[in-house]
Amino acid sequence: MRPSTIIIVVLVIGAGAAGAWLVFALRAYGPGQPAASRSSDFFKSPQDYKTSGGQQMKPRW
DSSP states (O other): OOHHHHHHHHHHHHHHHHHHHHHHHHHHHOTTSOHHHHHHHHHOOOSOOOOSSOOOOOOOO
16 A cells, blocks of 8 residues: 555545544534534533541641
8 A cells, every 4th residue: 555545544534533523522512503603602610519538737847
């Protein structure tokens, strides 16, 4: 098999995988949610943290 054929096959598989990822990512959020809201939700930290039942902090001196 020639090297150019291998490169073309790898590029076609990569393009197909990227296209499938985009299609499934857009379907997961649905058409009703704008892209700006989706991007801000991606980096948002959780607002409620579990604060019970943990190890107590000890001073380091």
